[in-house]
Amino acid sequence: MREFDDDGRIWWGPTGEARPSIKRYLNEVADLVPRTLWTKESVGSNRSSKNEQRAIFAGAASFDTPKPSALIERIIQIAASSSDIVLDSFAGSGTTGHAVLKLNAQDSGSRRFVMIETESYADTLTAERVRRVMTGYGEAKKEVQGLGGGFDYYTVGEPMFLADDNLNEAVGTEAIRAYVAYSEGIPTDDQTTVENPHSPYLLGLNRETAWIFHYEPDRATSLDMDFLAGLRFGASTGAGKPGTVIIYADRCLLSAAFMTKHGIIFKKIPRDITRF
Structure with missing residues (x-):
């Protein structure tokens, strides 16, 4: 520090009492100095x-x-x-x-x-x-x-998940279905409404995969034989059963061996069902 000070390389402020700063000259920091001045x-x-x-x-x-x-x-x-x-x-x-x-x-x-x-x-x-x-x-x-042009204005609604990582069911069934369809990456052309010939719980369907969201806001749901019996594929529905069926529900009552045999993948709905 004393050597720098003796060499005039320390700046003590206009009154000589400021916190010391090292002087750097242009030839030492040429690449760091802005080369364009915007007035x-x-x-x-x-x-x-x-x-x-x-x-x-x-x-x-x-x-x-x-x-x-x-x-x-x-x-x-x-x-x-x-x-x-x-x-x-x-x-x-x-x-x-x-x-x-x-x-x-x-x-x-x-x-x-x-x-x-x-x-x-x-x-x-x-x-x-x-x-x-x-x-x-x-x-x-x-x-x-006017400059012309256009834009869309959106507001952010309720969060999809609560602080405990459970679904915020206050957003409504339609919003939850849309979120699950998005998170599963279901192509837009393959997405379905509740009014389809297969199941009101169907989210999307193509030749390879069916996505089903077995959700009811006022009761817990189960993936079991009774639920499977209510699904309709083939015949007059216009589409056969695909090789893979992804089913969301609150609990699964089927064996792993059975699901593997029939190409069923179970995913638990992230919500607290102890209140039911």
């Missing part, structure tokens, strides 16, 4: 981003720390192609969506965006900004033409 004239500033917000939302600064859309445009131009999907997990004021729409309008690109926001302003600010820049905003001399 506020080219990518905006805090002031320009707030002015942009005021113009979109009729004079009111709706968000404390918006980013300039020009800055996000520049980043997207560097990091993504004209057909990429841009993800913003902390969407805030919606600048990312705005920037993507502006770039697409400029170069006829097909970029898409996915924005996520957990705060209460997700619809009234984040999504609303994108709606306004799509359709246009402002009046008279301050009118800004």
